[in-house]
Every structure is written in structure tokens, then in C-alpha cells.
Amino acid sequence: QVQLQESGPGLVKPSQTLSLTCTVSGASISNDNFFWSWIRQHPGKGLEWIGNIYNSGSSYYNPSLKSRFNISVDTSKSQFSLRLSSVTAADTGVYYCARGRIAVPATGWFDPWGQGTPVTVSS
Amino acid sequence: EIVLTQSPGTLSLSPGERATLSCRASQSVRFSYLAWYQHKPGQAPRLLIYDASSGATGIPDRFSGSGSGTDFTLTISRLEPEDFGIYYCQQYGSSPLTFGGGTKVEIK
Secondary structure, eight states, X not given: OOEEEEEOOSEEOTTSOEEEEEEEESSOTTOTTEEEEEEEEOTTSOEEEEEEEXXXXXXXXXXXXXXXXXXXXXXXXXXXXXXXXXXXGGGOEXXXXXXXEEEETTEEEEEEEOOOEEEEEOO | XXXXXXXXXXXXXXXXXXXXXXXXXXXXXXXXXEEEXXXXXXXXXXXXXXXXXXXXXXXXXXXXXXXXXXXXXXXXSSOOGGGOEEEEEEEOSSSSOEEOOOEEEEEO
16 A cells, blocks of 8 residues: 655744655655655645656646745655745645656646645744 | 636535536646545545546545536535545646645535
8 A cells, every 4th residue: 555654844934945755655656657746735725736756856846836846756765855945934834745647747646645744834 | 727616615415415516627628637536634635536537446436527628527426424525626637737726525
């Protein structure tokens, strides 16, 4: 059974860099049929796709978001990570990692998801 | 960017009733690449349907999806008490990947 688990600090100060890690178990992170994603949910709002990374290291990001995000993968640890620089209160929310099944390049559906990790940006 | 609009915002039904959830896209979704998810508080979202009408592994057959182009529907044929939650549609026919705003299903 494939499982994903997010980890990271629950509280970050404004202007700092947020780093989150997703640990994958039960499946190979190197499988070329899948990509690995971060999705977030602002309080009381819907879901927002942040970006994907592939086994090759290629990554795609939501162009609606400012280019403060960086997703990386460490296949040796079966982990992928999200870094968000210069955080503000607007970055507060729950951050989910998910495995994506490739439909066409750079897109697909998400299954499974992690339980999500809450992040609060506050001084 | 494809905007997905879900309706109704909230659906309040009794166990055994049929639930019909709508997802309308601002432009045609290529190849009917649309998925549906169920999300309960404190839990991971769960994939229900992909490719508009294909059931995900382990999903009860009371969940079904239909539609193409710009109009898609998720139907729960006979509501069970455990079906409460927020249901989201997501399109993956083009980038950026986008989600609808969700429909909250309440069990009376």
C-alpha cells in the first residue's frame, strides 16, 4: 500500500523559507509512470496545485503562483521536498503531498495523498 | 487556466437518497481528463473517479462519474452515512492543474 507522509515545521516566521518533506513508502519514487506533487489549501478555501516533479528531476509549477517555490526529489531517501521562500501570512494553510499518475506530460490525477501538514506563517 | 465551478455549494440529503454533484469547466477539458475526490476533515483526500468515469481502485460502485467537454457529474446512487465530506473535481487536460471549489455533502 502506497503511503505518503508530510513533515516540516508547523510555524514559520514571515520572510523566512519554509521547507517541507514528503516521505514515500510502499512504492518506488523512481517509477516513470508517476510524478510527485505538492498541493495546498488555504484556511476555509479550496485546493491549489503548487507543482510536480518527475523522476528525471524535471519540475512544473503553477504559473499563477509567484516563482518562490522549488520542488526537489531525493530518490535515495524516497523523499521529495518543497521549499517556499519569503513566506507571508498568505502562505498559511495545509500542505499536501500526493502521487500523480501521468495522463499527458505535466498533468495527471492524484492518488494517493498524504494527510497534510498545517503551516502557519506568523511572527 | 481552466476554471472549474462546482454546484451546489452544499447538499443535505438522507441516507439512501441519490446525490448529484456538478462540475462545470470554463473551457472544454481535453480527453475528458477530469477526476473527483472525497475529502473528510483531518484526512487525506481520496480519489474516487478519474478520466471522468473510471472508478478508482476500491471505490464502492455507488459512486459514478459522467460527462465530457465542459459539463461533468458525480453521482452517489444511494448515500451512506460515511459519504459525508467535501467533494472536489480536478481537471488534468491542461496545465495548470485546477480544482473546483468543492461541494459539501451533509447527511441528514
